């Protein structure tokens with residue numbers, strides 16, 4: 001009798017365990033500014049902190065972690081059979097660098113009023129390019145360096161220019177001479193290709209699918225067109241010093257929609 005009860009209890013426990021035993025795996029960085037790729041076979045939809053994410057037919061989805069994200073992210077995954085599971089993921093904090101730069105020309109710190117309308121128009125263009133999402137999981141194969149060189153600026157640093165706090169530096173700066181080839185770090189569709197934006201000069205935005213985009217700024221040459229598909233390693237442009245800059249470098253940013261991702265967290269350490 002006891003034995004029968006124990007067997008029934010065991011069956012119940014196993015049954016309960018089976019109901020929760022949905023394979024889900026993560027790759028990427030569970031840290032502020034990180035990009036996380038999840039694989040949940042059978043998943044149909046998911047939300048991260050209440051925000052819906054697109055789930056690929058094979059159960060792959062991706063989400064970014066905001067630079068000011070709380071210490072825990074709440075992930076809810078819904079499966080085709082109606083099963084739903086919540087995961088609480090620990091999010092590591094980042095400590096951001098503070099950079100002071102003095103003696104800059106005032107127009108570099110505060111754009112003249114005459115260009116405000118231009119800046120607003122260009123910001124809208126960039127925001128729209130980052131809302132695109134190709135129905136491709138090109139992001140899932142990982143990212144290569146678009147150009148290899150000295151890192152002259154890191155993601156998330158709080159910049160104080162001429163004593164005035166500015167918005168954080170949401171990119172990775174790689175200093176290389178003008179003309180150095182810039183290559184696509186992963187397959188993508190080009191969603192923006194502009195030769196002269198006010199802040200970022202020659203600018204390209206690549207859509208790697210499901211809201212993952214990457215941006216290349218200050219280019220001396222923009223070698224692609226909107227709508228074009230580029231392959232990993234294919235040259236898209238060249239390093240330059242266009243826009244508001246003090247010297248030639250690539251300003252590289254990665255986004256998950258409007259969430260800023262640290263490019264250094266999506267690539268292998270620099271060779």
Ligand SMILES: [Zn+2]
Pocket residue numbers: 153169171172173250251252
């Ligand atoms: Zn930069």
